[in-house]
Structures are given as C-alpha cells and as structure tokens.
Amino acid sequence: MNIEAVNKYMATAPVAELMAINRQANVELSRRNSGRATTEAVIAAVADRYGVTAGELKGARGSNAVSVVRYVAYAAVREARPHLSYSQIGKAFGGRDHSTIIDGIQKHEARLIWVDFLIWAAKGGEA
Numbered sequence: 001m002n003i004e005a006v007n008k009y010m011a012t013a014p015v016a017e018l019m020a021i022n023r024q025a026n027v028e029l030s031r032r033n034s035g036r037a038t039t040e041a042v043i044a045a046v047a048d049r050y051g052v053t054a055g056e057l058k059g060a061r062g063s064n065a066v067s068v069v070r071y072v073a074y075a076a077v078r079e080a081r082p083h084l085s086y087s088q089i090g091k092a093f094g095g096r097d098h099s100t101i102i103d104g105i106q107k108h109e110a111r112l113i114w115v116d117f118l119i120w121a122a123k124g125g126e127a
Contacts, residue, residue, distance in 0.1 A: 037081075039084070039089070040054070042073070042076050042077050042080045043092065046069065046072055050072070052066055057073050057093065058093050059094060071104040074089060074093070074104040075108045077092065078105055086099075087101075089101045
C-alpha cells in the first residue's frame with residue numbers, strides 16, 4: 001500500500017476503526033517488547049544503582065543529585081523502551097511534560113560528553 005492510499009484511508013476511515021487499528025498496533029508493540037524490561041523495572045534499576053528511591057525519581061522535587069539521576073533514568077528508559085513517546089515516558093515519571101524529558105536526556109548526553117573529555121584530559125590528552 002502506498003502512502004497516498006494510507007493518507008486517503010486515514011482521512012475517510014471511521015474513528016472506531018482507527019481506534020481498533022491503534023489498539024492492534026499497541027498489542028503488537030507490547031508483544032514485541034514482552035521480553036524487555038518494563039519501564040518501572042528500568043526506573044527501579046537506575047534508582048537502586050544510584051542509591052535513591054524510584055519515588056524520588058518520580059517525585060515533584062528533589063535535590064540536584066536526584067535530578068542528575070532522574071536524567072540518567074530518562075535516558076535509560078528511552079534506550080530500553082524506544083517505542084515509548086516522550087509523553088509516555090513523562091507519565092511514568094509522575095506526569096512530567098514531554099519537553100522536560102527531552103531536556104533531561106539532552107543534559108544527560110551533554111554530561112556524558114563532558115565526562116569523556118575529563119577522562120581524556122586525565123590521561124594527558126592522548127587518544
């Protein structure tokens with residue numbers, strides 16, 4: 001089926017039929033990911049690794065240290081569950097907005113680059 005046919009179908013299909021297709025797609029995604037860690041398991045593993053609770057990571061506030069770990073958890077969930085949207089990840093973290101998740105992942109990635117630089121500099125700047 002070409003893209004024009006899909007677009008035409010999407011524009012004319014009854015809402016109930018589109019909802020059924022969406023449910024079917026979600027079932028298929030769940031089936032494909034059934035052997036992978038759940039979002040809750042990823043959050044719990046990150047919390048355990050860094051000595052905080054999953055509740056702290058999902059909570060409304062936290063110290064700077066908890067925020068840093070929260071960014072790690074955002075990135076870990078995104079990596080382990082790539083089919084989830086940023087909004088869905090935000091819901092798993094206490095209803096955070098998708099832009100908060102994107103910003104946190106970007107901060108985490110920037111921190112990783114900085115750590116790589118520090119390791120490189122500590123080795124005398126040699127490859």
